[in-house]
Amino acid sequence: MAKDDTEETAEEPIVAVKADKKGTLQMPESAPKEVIPGLEGLETVKTEPAAKQDFSQIAFQQSIHKQVDSIVFGVLSPKFIKKMASAKIVTPELYDSEGYPVDGGLMDLRLGVIDPGLRCKTCGSRLKECIGHFGYIELARPIVHLKFIRVILTVLRGTCKECGRILIPKEKIAKSKELLDRIDKEEGLDSRRKAVHAIIEKLKTTAKCPHCNAKQEKIVIEKPTSFMEGERRLSPIEVRTRLEKVPDEDCEIFGLNTKSARPEWMILTVLAIPPVTMRPSITLETGERSEDDLTHKLGDVVRINQRLFENINAGAPEIIIEDLWDLLQYHVTTFFDNEVEQLPPARHRSGQPLKTLTERIKSKEGRIRHNLAGKRTNFCARTVISPDPRISINEVGVPKIMAMKLTIPEVVQPWNTEYLKKFIQRGPHIYPGANYVIRPDGRKKRITDETKEAAIEELQPGYVVERHLMDGDIAIFNRQPSLHRMSMMCHRVKVLPGRTLRLNPAVCAPYNADFDGDEMNLHIPQTEESRAEAEILMDVQTQIISPRYGLSIIGCIQDAISGNYLLTKNITKMPRHQAISLLISIGVTEFSRLPNKEEVSGNEVFATLLPEDFNFVGETKAHEPIVIKNGKITQGYMDEVTLGGEGSGFLLRNIHQRYGSQATIDILHKMFKLGAEVLMMTGFSSVISDTDLPQIAKEQVTTILDEAEAEVNALVASFNSGNIDAFPGRSRKETLELKILEVLNRTRNKAGAVVKENLNKSTDTAIMVASGARGNNLQLAQMAALVGQQALRGQRIHNGFRGRTLSCFKPGDLSPEAHGFIRSSFKKGLSPVEFFYGSITGRDSLMDTALRTPKSGYLYRRLANAMQDLKVEYDNTVRDATGKIVQFMYGEDGLDVSRTENGKIDVQRIIDTTE
Amino acid sequence: MTAESPVRPVTLTMAKKTTTVYDVTKHHLVPEHKKLSEKDTEELLKDYSITAKELPKILSSDPAIQHLDVKEGDIIKITRENPHSGNSLFYRRVTNG
Known part of the structure; x- marks a missing residue:
């Protein structure tokens, strides 16, 4: 394999050397001695001629980094165009009667190959190897280059019409x-x-030339391509002679470097013909050839050019020549740009405008935005996602219909020929089958019921079979916006029935995914190298610990947390057989760690998942201690802080530290399933009555509310009587507002405390809050006691009518209920006015998120682009791509956050755990 | 011509450009800036195997180095206090912009 590779890379330079000897453009060293205008820079890129014979050296040299010293932008001189051309185009005909390209035609074989099997007449290489070669046409009369009109005009205006000098007095130049x-x-x-x-x-x-005293006239552009001097039209010939007269040193002031851009080169006398490879013709199903738009346009140019030549030689009247000349100008202009103002665009016979050079590059469908900035990829898929806690965390469920379209190329070897033949036998419609067979010569063949047998017959080592996606194949899974590296992770394929992509809910956090209609993308790497790379660098296992805070980002969520909380905290006794059936349901079959007792505790069941020699000391959400000794929970219980993801999950972090990522994923997966299974066993429902308050508590809340209202009324009264002193820097009104807000917020907190005190802690809703699985005490209080003050930009609601929020209040009413205080609870239900207040803040926060997301997204994008090439070097410095130092020590402390625990390294524990 | 002159009397106070209103080096957020000796400079460049070009820059007009009498090309050593990692060093090359 490796040997093959080196041979292949060594082959290319041979071709290059051949081309050199033929004396065509690409080779700097055997080119004529004189410096090619505008391309002097090429000399620095030369390879040493001494290395020419030694192919291994050439291969080596090709891998040498060259530092770009400078880039020259310039205009092609007529001389250079001829030099770089490998064919002169003289006839508008494309093919002869036998369908063979005409010599000197636009499809001349010297301009490159576009047909498979043919070899390039210039460089001798085959299709796709030959990048194509330029040709040229000699124009019968000079033609103005549309894209240089403005430069030509400034030079014409700034120089003398007689002597060509710049219109600046000698001494001032x-x-x-x-x-x-x-x-x-x-x-x-x-x-x-x-x-x-x-x-x-x-x-x-x-008005007058300071050099020769010639009178100057005003020159204007007559769109699109004519120059008018006063009333007279300047012909391109005249323009060109004037530009020729401008001395090099005067051009410098115009900002032209005459080595690479003489002004007269902007009037074309020869036109470069682009290689056929950039305007390939396509063969239609009928066998007809259909030419590219550019070829059509060039055909027009060549045809009119020939006619012009003939007419000039025949001594035709000036008017005819002028007309043809203008027509040629039109064709050359539209060849460059077919969307010029005041020119009718050149059209196909169907009336559709031709896509010429400028249209190829420009706008959304152009080369830059469509092909370069917006690349697309094959072997990828996208659909709606849904959760599946039964597949492993590093798996992705792929619908069968998708698996039958996405394929993996497998090389036929002596030992797998029979295995692969079975895939071909099943064909593209029976899973797991195969869609294509690729022969060693690169020919790709579709497998159909008819071609099946033949394909099996000829299959032998060296062939490649594109078989359907199967369980265990490697895929890259991605959800946009891809803001961090965990947004693209490597998963194992699991082919499943259904029509959605399935993922384990534990990886929702890194992707920031939910299932309200989210879609995700799947990519199937096609080479061994890319698969290895994906596995090593992007596997879900490798991404458990977030580089942002050094804690696990993947962890238990929702039911998995409340389930394990229940198991380890509330279930103190369960029959052994029940524990065993629980463990079997999550795939554990090894029960030696389960104490051999009639009844076991939930802690003991959970502990069977932990490694036997695992030790851990931590705190729960409620700041109670947890101690795990030798794989047994001796104190405390599990909750969000120990098991969760996204910046918590200290237990997981410690398991990862000691036992590695694969073990963590395994344990996490079991914990996750255990949590869900426990809930299935015990039952778990959130009910409205969960937020019922006892009568005493209800009364307490009412008293608190009444007191608050009285307090606010007292504040308003003292404000009205002028007894409130303004806070420093505030008006009296503002001071009052602040005080009211403070009272009302205090009220909600008081009510919250009452709720926390009196709510039944054994209800499932309360358990979710206590375990950290979902919800918080504030939300409980909002359901049970009161919703509280609605704030708009940090203040009570003042919007609405003049002096009041709604017409049912008196103007100037400062009471809580007139300014957004909701004293009802969600369970009790909101009054219409209260509901309206809630809608106000709801709409405001909706608008806020809708406006903030794109803004922060753009900010992030700019940061990411500015910092994308920063890299920590071996000496701990952070440097950019040019080697400039940005930080002398990464993050000033040199810490790799992903190797820490929440950004810290607990040295004491390292000492304690190392004996 | 109007009878009243449009010119109103204005009082100007002249202040020397060199007078700093506030000595920024005394501010608790401004870390210590020091000029590196020739020898130390050489050592620094050798340590990181860089040329002065690869160093971050500091304007010679930067308020924090006005008391140092620096010229273009000098290296400034900045000692930053970091609550997590103690002191950390940073070096900058003086430029005129």
Whole structure:
């Protein structure tokens, strides 16, 4: 395998060397001595001629990094166009009567290969190896290059029509140059460009040449491609002669580097013909050939050019020549850009406009945004996701219909020929089958019921079978927005019935997924290398510990937490046989760790999942101690802090630390299933009566509310009588508001405390809160006692009518109920006014999230792009791609957060645990 | 011509440009800036096997180094206090922008 690879890479330079000897463009060293205008830079990229014979050295040299010293942007000179061309195009015909490309035609074989099996006449390589070669046409008359109109105009305006010198007095030329150089040095290229513009702007009104005293006339563009001097039209020939006269040193002031861009090159005398490889013809089903838009356009150019030549040679009248010349100008212009204003776009016979060079690059469907910035990939899938706690955490459930479309190429070996033949035998419609067979020569064949037998017959080592996706295959699973590395993880395929992609709910957190209609993407790596890479770098196991806070991001959620909480806290006794059936249901068949007693505790059942020598000391959510000694829970119980994901899960972190990621995933998966199974065994329902308060508590809440109302009324009264002193920096009104808000918030907290005190703690709703599985005390209080003050931008609600929120209040009413205080609980139900207040804050927060998401997304994008090439080097410094130091010690402390516990390293525990 | 002059009397107080209103080096958020000696500079560059070009930059007009009498190309050593990791060092090369 490896040997093959080196041979292949060594082969390419041979071809390159061949091309060199033929003396075509690509090779810098055997090219004529003279410097190619505009491409002097190429010289620095030269390979040493000495290495030419030694192929291994060439292969080695190809892997050498070259530092780009400079890039030259310029205009192709006619000389250069001829030099880089490998064919002169003289006829608009494409193919002869036998359908063979005509020599000197637009599909000339020297311009590259587009047919399989043929070899390039220029470089000798085959289809896809040959990148194509330019050709050229000699234009009968000069043609203005549309895209350089503005430059040509500024040069024409800024130079003398007689002597070609720039319209600056001799003594001031040097001064201008100095000024430009200084600006360039001090403020950079952008400012230089501005300065150039400023100088040239002044020149166009100059009436007399300071060099030869010739009178200057005003020149304007007559769209799209004509120049008018006064009333007279300047022909491209005249324009070109004027531009030729401009000396190199004057061009410099216009911002032109004459080595790579002489102004007269912007008037075309030869036109480069792009290689056929960028305008391939397609063969229709009928056998007809259909040519690319560019080829059509070039055909027009060549045809009119030939006619123009003939007419000139025949001495045709000037009018006819002028007409043809204009027509040629039109064709060349639309060849460059078919969307020019004031020019009718060139069209197909069907009336659809041709897509020429500019349209290929520009806009959303253009090369840049469509093909370069928006690449698409094969062997991927996307659908709605749904949860499946029974598949493993690192598995992904793939619908069977998807598995029959997504394939994996498997190379036929002597030892797997029979195995793969069975796949072909089953074909594309019976799972698990195969869709394609690829021959060693690269030919791909679809397997159908008819071709099946033949394919099996010819199958031998070296062939590749594209078989259906099967259990255990490697896939990359992704949910957008892919904000961190855990958004793309490597899963094992599990082919399942149904039509959705399935994932274990434990990995919802890293993907930030839920099942309210979320869709996710699946990619199937196609090579051994990519599969290995995905497995090693992207496996779910490798992503348990988040690099953000050094704790597990994957952990138990929801039912898994409340289930284990119940098991370890509330179930103190259960019959042994019940414990065993519980363990069997989660796939544990080893019961030696379960105490041999008639009745076992929930703690003992849970502990069978832990490693036998595991020790742990921690705290629960309620700050009670947990102690695990030698794999047995000696004190405490499990809850969100020990088992959860997303910044908690200390127990998981410790298991990961000691036993590695694979063990953690296994244990986590069992814990998850155990939690769910416990709930199935005991039953678990959240009921409305869970939030019932005892009569005394209800009365307490009412008293608290009444007291608060009285307190607020007292505040308002003292405000009205002028007895409230303003806080520093606040008005009296503001002070009152602050005080009211403080009272009302205190009220809600008081009510919350009453609820916490009096609510039945053994209800399932309360258990969810206590275990940290879902909900919090505040939400309980909102359901049981009161919803509380609705705040808008940190204040009570003041919006609405003038002086009041709703028309049912008196203007100036400052009471709680007139400004968004909801004294009902969710269970009791809200009054219409209260409901309206709730809607106000609800809408406000909805708008807030809708507006904030794209804003913070863009902020994140900018940060990610700015920092994407930062890297921690071996000397602990953080450097960018150019080697510049950004930090001398990563994060100032050199800590890899993913190796810590919540950003900290507990040295004491390391000492304690190492004997 | 209006009878009243549009010019109103304005009082100007002249302040020397060099006078700092507040000595920023005294501020608790400004870490200690020190100029590196030639020898130390050489050692630093050798330690990280870099040229001065690869160092982060600091403007010669930066308020925190005005008391140091620096010129372009000097290296400034910054000792930052970090509540988690104690002191950490940072180096910057002086530029004129």
